[in-house]
Amino acid sequence: MGIRATQEYVAILREGDGGAVRVTQHYLQVLATISTDVPVDATSTLVVTQLAERTGSVNVDAESVLVPAHTATCNIKMGVAESTLALTDEAEDEGSISFAESTIVLTSEAVGTGFRQTASSELTMTVTATAPFQLRKSAQSTIVLTQTAVGHAPFYETAESTLELAQALVVNVVETDAESALVLSDAARVIDEYELSATVTLSLTDEAVGMNLHSYATSALELVHEADSHVKVRSATSTITLTDTAVVEHARLLSSEIELTDLAEQGILYLSAESVLVLDQIARDVDIHVVGETSTIELTDEVTCNIKMLSVEDTIELTDSNNVIRPWRVSAENELTTIEEIFDIDTFTMIEVITGLQDSASYVLDGPREVEHIISFSQVATAQVDLGAFGTETAESTLSLTQEARLSKQVPAETTVIHLIQTATAQVGYSAVSELDTLDVEAEVIVVRTLTAENEIEITHAVSYIFEQSDTLCTYSPFIGTTSDPNAPTPPPATYPAVHGTPGFRLQYPGSGGVTDELLLRAPNLGNRDRLSMVRINRETRGGTLIVFADPIWPKVENLLLSFSGLSADESQDLMTFMETHLGEEIRLIDWEDRLWRGVIVNPQEPVVQDGPGCRYTASFEFEGEKV
Amino acid sequence: MFQLAAPHPGIQTISLLPNPQFSDGEALTATVTPKRATDGTLYTYVKTKGGRRKLNWSFRLSRAKALELRAFLLSYFASKIQVTDHNGRVWVGNFTGNPFELESSAPGLDNITIEFEGVET
Secondary structure (H helix, E strand, O other): OOEEEOOOOEEEOOOOOOEEEEEOOOOEEEEEOOOOOOOOOOOOOOOOOOOOOOOOOOOOOOOOOOOOOOOOOOOOOOOOOOOOOOOOOOOOOOOOOOOOOOOOOOOOOOOOOOOOOOOOOOOOOOOOOOOOOOOOOOOOOOOOOOOOOOOOOOOOOOOOOOOOOOOOOOOOOOOOOOOOOOOOOOOOOOOOOOOOOOOOOOOOOOOOOOOOOOOOOOOOOOOOOOOOOOOOOOOOOOOOOOOOOOOOOOOOOEEEEEEEEEEEEEOOOOOOOOOOOOOOOOOOOOOOOOOOEEEEEEEEEEEEEOOOOOOEEEEEEOOOOEEEOOOEEEEEEEEEEEEEEEEEOOOOEEEEEEEEEEEEEEEEEOOOEEEEEEEEEEEEEEOOOEOHHHOEOOOEEEEEEEEEEEEOOOOOOOOOOOOOOOOOOOOOOOOOOOOOOOOOOOOOOOOOOOOOOOOOOOOOOEEOOOOOOOOOOOOOOOEEOEEOOOOOOOOOOOOOOOOOOOOOEEEEEOOOOOOOEEEEEOOOOOOOEEEEEEOOEEEEOOOOOEEEEOOOOOOEEEEEEEEEEEEOHHHHHHHHHHHHHOOOOOEEEEOOOOOEEEEEEOOOOOOOEEOOOOOOEEEEEEEEEEEO | OEEEEEOOOOOOEEEEEOOOOOOOEEEEOOEEEEEEOOOOOEEEEEEOOOOOEEEEEEEEEEHHHHHHHHHHHHHHOOOOEEEEOOOOOEEEEEEOOOOEEEEEEEOOEEEEEEEEEEEEO
């Protein structure tokens, strides 16, 4: 169906089936309803051209208002509802001192209420405002666009909202500002949903170009990036990442250059111009070989101020160094002279003669001496400005100059040369004698000798023990340990020959070797004595301390005092015969315990006594010897 | 129990003896020499011995123990001896008796008397 509609008339070009057209003066409504059960697409295409023209009039506005309503409804399952709206709104005004306004209010809505269906709404819109070659007029283009995608409680569905907006403003008019303000709000919220994330992706390209003279191109980019999450156990993260990346493969130079020029100019009086620039740049090279990596930062920070009444400070630090090469001569003279009056026999007058010693010392400083010359220069200049009604400001220029010269020198050890000049003046007829006292030289030498002190400490150790048993007190059981003392006495033997009784007591001759004479007697009486007589020295000190000493080689005398009773007369006589025969000779003695002794009988004069009749002879003697 | 240990202080040998017989003695070694002046004044001259005391013990030993003591005396008669007497008192000193006599008082039993001078530690 085709319809041509103007404001004055409506012409139906061809009548369609099942359609109805309502035409009024202000709007045109086309009602087309398709009702069928088969999958058939319903297509509605509307091309509306609205033109309002005023020609040759002054101060008359040309207004054209177009409010179209375009709806496509599809209630059929598994079908697609498409609604395409192409709208061209143009307002032109070629007259002077007039305004051309073009307003488009457009609503595009797609609602899907069925299950597992997708509601899509695409809106492509181009708004152009052109004001060619007009003076002192501004061209404004405003787009207010609201796009909403709402998903009511769907499960496992995603609500997406994509908004692409391109706005360009070109001004070719001289001395006219071009402003482009882009306000964009993009929000995605998830309420009372679990395990879902709210993501906002915002890409902005903001460019402002001013190509005309005496015009300023301003590009302000304000970016607010916020992600909120009201769900518990979730973190709210807001990240802004700006990445400038240049990637080159195959061994080519990889460079990433950021050139920033932050210029702030101020043309207003009594204000200061500040420029703060903080820049961080990082260039990375990942897994590329034989590739140079360059990171260049060029910063230009310039402060320009053409405003009067502002002070300018500049500090100049100058260092001036001078090296002076000059010899230094230092001399000292000491004259030890006397003036004497002597009689001159030639003139027969008294004349004065100078005699004595002269001592002089001189020293020449060699080498250059460095002289450090520091000049500190500071200048402050204040401009003078005539402000007319505001008065006249004075101009001051202060120049402070301070000069300081320092001389640093290092004087080495001085060497003094003493020249002795001895002068002897002879007088005629007299001998001049000059004696130089003998110089005594005394040298004192202190000899420090190194003495060695030695101190040896002998440390010995000894180990002893006690192993107490039930028969310890009645058996031969000395507890003999060890000692490292070489001067320790020889300990007693650990064991002793078993003592066992033998029937008799024997005296044998000689002391060693074969026995040639032997006397057998009964065992001695009880009460025999075993006497130990050792040679030792006992001394007491003045303090009463007892000192006992015995040399090991000193003799140890052992005596046996024996007495025999019940001897017969023959036994007593044999004993005396034996003693008489071997007086003073070494004999062997085998005692009643079968122990062998070797020694002599020291008291042969001991009498043999007969205590009664019969075998009641008693004899006794003392044997001195040693046990073998 | 009576204990003899020698030499002191590096003790190497220890002999255990039964307790001594009664009539053991303990005496001071300090001496006092009195001098009386003609005016009747008594002067005393004292000589101390550093606290040393003179002790004597008599033992009645078995024959084997007597032989052990005999061997001990032969080895350490001139050495410093440490004696722990029957009262548990420890003495350090020397044997001063000379000679030492072992007397057979009964079959298998010997008597011996030891003289000792030393300082109790």
